[in-house]
Amino acid sequence: MKKAVFLPFILAFCLQAGAAEYTLTSTDSTGQGVFKGFSSDNFTASPDLPAEGITSEDSVIIEGYYDIQAGTINVENFTFISSGAYGNGLSFSGGANIPVIRAKNISFRLRNDSTQPNFININNANVTFAGSMNNSGSNLCLPQSDGIHTPGNKNVYFQAFDENTPSVSHLNNIIFYYTRSNEAAQSHLLQVDAGATLNASSIYNGSIQAEHMAEGYATTININGGALNAASIRYLFDSELQTFTINHLSGTLGARGDITLTKNGLAGTLNYAIGENAIFNTRAESDAHTITLSSDVALSRSSAEGVGGFTVRGGGTLAIECDVSAVNGTVNVEDSSSLRLDSWLADAQKVSIGAGSKVEVSSEISLGENSHIVLGVNSAEDFAKLVGAISDSENIGTLEFAFGGTAGDVFSIAYTDLISDSSLDWNNFNIISNVDYLLGADSIAFNVPESAYCAALLGLAAAALAALRKKRR
Numbered sequence: 377m378k379k380a381v382f383l384p385f386i387l388a389f390c391l392q393a394g395a396a397e398y399t400l401t402s403t404d405s406t407g408q409g410v411f412k413g414f415s416s417d418n419f420t421a422s423p424d425l426p427a428e429g430i431t432s433e434d435s436v437i438i439e440g441y442y443d444i445q446a447g448t449i450n451v452e453n454f455t456f457i458s459s460g461a462y463g464n465g466l467s468f469s470g471g472a473n474i475p476v477i478r479a480k481n482i483s484f485r486l487r488n489d490s491t492q493p494n495f496i497n498i499n500n501a502n503v504t505f506a507g508s509m510n511n512s513g514s515n516l517c518l519p520q521s522d523g524i525h526t527p528g529n530k531n532v533y534f535q536a537f538d539e540n541t542p543s544v545s546h547l548n549n550i551i552f553y554y555t556r557s558n559e560a561a562q563s564h565l566l567q568v569d570a571g572a573t574l575n576a577s578s579i580y581n582g583s584i585q586a587e588h589m590a591e592g593y594a595t596t597i598n599i600n601g602g603a604l605n606a607a608s609i610r611y612l613f614d615s616e617l618q619t620f621t622i623n624h625l626s627g628t629l630g631a632r633g634d635i636t637l638t639k640n641g642l643a644g645t646l647n648y649a650i651g652e653n654a655i656f657n658t659r660a661e662s663d664a665h666t667i668t669l670s671s672d673v674a675l676s677r678s679s680a681e682g683v684g685g686f687t688v689r690g691g692g693t694l695a696i697e698c699d700v701s702a703v704n705g706t707v708n709v710e711d712s713s714s715l716r717l718d719s720w721l722a723d724a725q726k727v728s729i730g731a732g733s734k735v736e737v738s739s740e741i742s743l744g745e746n747s748h749i750v751l752g753v754n755s756a757e758d759f760a761k762l763v764g765a766i767s768d769s770e771n772i773g774t775l776e777f778a779f780g781g782t783a784g785d786v787f788s789i790a791y792t793d794l795i796s797d798s799s800l801d802w803n804n805f806n807i808i809s810n811v812d813y814l815l816g817a818d819s820i821a822f823n824v825p826e827s828a829y830c831a832a833l834l835g836l837a838a839a840a841l842a843a844l845r846k847k848r849r
Contacts, residue, residue, distance in 0.1 A: 395433040395452060398425065402440030407459025410469065411438055413446040432478075445471035445500075454479035454507070460487050465495035467520060468503050478506040480537050482545075484514060495520070496547075498532050506535040509545040512575075516550045518564045521582065530564045534602065536571025544573045553582040554593045561592035561617075570601030570627065575660070577632075580610035581620060595620045605630035605660035611639050611646050618644035624686075625651040625678050630660030631667050631692065638670035649676045652683040652705050658692025658713060666693040671718070673698045685724070688713045688733075709733040709760075720764070726750060729760035731780060737764035741797075747773030751794055753822065754781035759789055763796045770804050777809040779824060788819040 400419040402409040409418055414430050419438075430436060435453035442461045445468075454477055458466035464486055468475055482505055486493040492513035497520040518530040536542045552564045568574050581595050593615065597604070599622070606629075611620050622629075622637075629635075639646050648669055658664050669675060675698050677684035685705025688694045695716040704723045709715045712732035720741045721727055729735050731752035741764045743749075751760040758781070766772065792798050802815055812823040 395431075395435070396423070397435040397437070397453075398423065398430060399437045399439065402459070404440065407440060407442060407461035409441045409459075410443040410445050410471075411441040411456075412471070412473065413449070441466075443467050443469035444475060445469055445473050446475050446477075447473040448476040448478070450478045452479060453481045453483075455483045455485065457485045457487065458493055460493075463495070465493040465497060465514070467497035468500040469497075470499050470501075473500075474502050474504075475500060476504040476506065478504075478537065480507050480541060482507045482509040484509075484511050498530050500530070501528060502531045502533070504533040504535060505545065506543065507537045508543045509547070512546040512548060514548055516547050516576075518550075518552050518566070521551075521553050529562060531567070532565070533567045533569060534572040534574045535569045539571070542571045542573070544575070546575045548577050550576050550579045551582050552580070552595045561594065563594035563596065565596045565598065567598040567600055568602035568604045568627065572602040573605065574602065575605045575632065577606070578608045578610060579606050580608075580612050581618070582612070592617045593619070596623065597621070598623045598625060599627045599629055599654075600625050601627040603628040603630055603657070603660075605632050605657075606635065607631075607633035609635055609637060611637070611642065611644075613644050614642040616643045619647065620644065621647040621649065623649045623651075623678055624654040625649075626653045628655040628657050629667065630657040631665035631690070632660045634666045634668075636666075636668040636670060637673050638668070639672045645674065646672060647674045647676065649678040650684045650686055650702070651678045652685050654684075654686040656686060656688050656694045657690045658688065658694065659690030659711075664690055664692030664713075666695060668695040669698050671697040675699060676702045677704070683725075688715050709735055722747075728752075728778075729762060731758045731760055734761040734763060737762075740765050740767055742767045743769065743772035745771045745773055748776065749774070750776045750778055752778050752780055753789070754779070755784070756787040756789060759794060761794060761796070766795065766797045766800045772804050773806065775802075775805040775807050777807070777811070777813065777822070779809070779811045779822065781824070784824050784826075786821055786823045788816065788821045790819045792818075794820070 399422045403418050403420060430451060432450045434451055436451050437455045439457040440459050442459050466484060484493055484496055485491060492511055495515045495517050497517045499519040518532060534545055550566060554562055637646065656667050658667060683705040684703050685707055687708040689711040691712045693714040693716060697718045700719055700721050701723055703721050706726045707721055707724050708728045710730035710733055715735045717737045719739050720737050722742050726748040728750035729752060731754040743766060753759045791802060814821045
């Protein structure tokens with residue numbers, strides 16, 4: 377029996393012991409060689425590769441190359457040390473292969489194993505990083521800045537290592553370049569998939585050389601279930617040919633600094649499309665920040681026939697200055713966060729404000745019979761707040777109180793502390809609550825049952841059910 381118990385551990389140890397680390401060194405002493413994968417013949421290996429080749433349990437260090445044209449690489453750890461032959465960086469340089477680097481840890485270094493490259497050029501059509509990458513000192517460029525040899529569209533994807541192993545990657549700036557094209561419309565894509573977190577400093581589109589204009593430029597960022605955390609996202613083109621789109625399908629846009637999405641008077645189009653479960657995290661690191669969608673942003677749903685909703689969390693502020701008519705799903709404000717609006721979310725299915733959080737509207741809050749507002753209440757000092765003037769109507773929909781605190785005595789909250797409009801007739805609401813309440817002259821009182829009282833009610837219900845079962849027998 378003891379042998380059977382320890383057998384899995386013995387097998388695991390043997391498998392781990394079978395893993396190896398290989399260093400592959402380019403045979404081109406100039407440093408201008410191209411790494412094309414494990415099956416190529418332009419490297420020496422130390423130790424020698426086994427007959428079965430490199431497996432997914434092995435680790436590799438690749439050195440002496442500048443360009444990468446490999447296909448799929450599936451290993452435990454992947455380190456690429458660039459020769460720096462063409463500058464202080466490296467390039468995914470095209471070719472027939474589509475690079476997919478799948479490793480728990482991905483690292484790019486320059487000339488030695490401690491210095492990070494200044495840039496990582498994505499000159500291939502598609503590159504996928506499936507694993508964690510720590511290159512916070514490196515710029516990711518789609519493609520290289522001069523664009524001399526890099527026509528066409530560039531796409532880069534960040535993914536989890538596998539369904540059980542999420543990835544966290546760190547980069548400096550992410551830059552979309554459109555230069556020297558003289559061709560049809562170009563488009564570049566950055567996508568963060570479920571299970572992946574990408575931390576960056578600034579994300580922006582680089583300049584266009586006027587003498588090399590293409591027919592159009594489309595920059596697209598897809599937040600597709602993962603988390604994209606940035607200190608800033610900047611729109612820098614001044615061209616009617618430019619379209620900059622963030623598709624916030626699901627997952628999280630996180631603020632490492634104050635993020636303001638605006639064209640700043642420049643030409644072109646700036647789009648923000650939301651799915652049903654978009655999350656704005658105003659605190660991606662230690663401090664809370666503000667995320668602003670300026671009035672020149674075109675806010676839409678990711679699917680014209682779909683649902684658009686979002687959640688604000690982190691304790692900072694989401695400010696939406698543009699039109700919000702595309703929002704037709706549920707809006708949640710939680711974690712003592714704030715949502716500032718220039719216009720009310722008239723088409724939202726529900727607006728839920730957690731205790732300690734606030735929604736502030738600078739124009740009239742137009743409510744109707746289908747409106748549904750949820751205010752979280754934890755205590756007489758900890759509750760949600762809605763700031764703004766409510767439309768004058770006899771039917772202004774449902775106001776729901778969601779009590780989430782501990783059981784206690786009766787307490788009251790002034791109407792204007794919950795909803796700032798002092799002229800509001802609260803009797804025009806259809807009020808529902810998960811605890812007893814009473815409307816007074818200028819406040820609402822909540823009667824939260826003690827836990828013993830709740831237990832007694834449950835006990836009575838259980839006794840009644842037992843009696844019913846006994847009677848049926």
